Amino acid sequence: MTFRKALMLCFTVAPLAAVGGEHSFLVTDARTGSVLSDAVVILPVSADHPDANTRMIQRNRQFVPQVLAVTAGTEVTFPNQDNTQHHVYSFSPAKTFEIELYAGVPESPVLFDDVGVVELGCNIHDHMQGFILVTDQRHGVTGPDGRVTLSWPDDRAFPEQVRVWHPRLPDNTDWREVSLSGPAMAGATEIQLDVRPEPQTDGSLQRLQQRFRDL
Template structure:
């Protein structure tokens, strides 16, 4: 089966699922077959999440976690645990902001009220890159083994499409719609065409250049 935009190459499923209350996904890299951590699976199921404070930590000159998913309206703090200062910013349409050079914890958190993908950078440390995905849909994030499980209400028909996102998609500013068959008992395998993980990310270089041109 051909998947939309050729970003997702294929999916595999096993036969009939008796109870549709736990949907399992396995995400792999099309280039090397390895599991993909930090992939986000979004189901077409609105969730009325209560917003809560969240933290995107800077530690060892990295954003931790690398990928964070929050509901709209969430306040995110950016504590700096490093001995050096950071200068955090984003140009993403979903949230454009800047926290100028600081140490410790900024005085006020940043509110993320619009759904979409927010790419983070640091003007001081070129290698730093993080992402905050804002969604009001039921979702999960894969970890090191590329797997994630999501509950699904028994009374609702199974969806025939999910949305997928990963930091290294060729266009990582949008989620990709993927046709799936969820009537199997084994995990649904999603194989993504992603950019190799280079020593220096060219997309991050472009982000840095935009900042310096201001």
């Protein structure tokens, strides 16, 4: 399959022809060429409405999914499917909240109404880490094959830039603007990201835990 390259550079490209419909993106590691799951691709077009029935599950002492992307104004429930209690929290500017020790489903969902990256932790299980990406634009998360398909309006030219985020970006507190080069082509648009190697241990989570305990 032929892929259109998207580099993390800023440059001017000619306007693209109007090509509405569904478009696929393939997100890869620029260093190794391996596909990247849990990458969020955001198109510069407004999202239709907040998402419904959205959950960030705790299962096997992990957040499932590890990366959840939602439209601003979405309420998210945090069902605990483990046989132990969890204590979910975030200090992120886009959403600071805390759900103290609980089992089952909390009484109330959490409203995510500000755009940004929300990092999650559990004060009981230090290894647990998750992310909620909140945006007011059309978006999707790549699967295990590194791909995501998004729809684009029929009456608009395909965008010259998209926003992309991944947990292993050098600074994963914000997304990146990615310029798309060349005319629209059949197949998928490949987006290459400079990401950190897969960590053996996650020091960033330990720092998050320490901040909670210092309160």
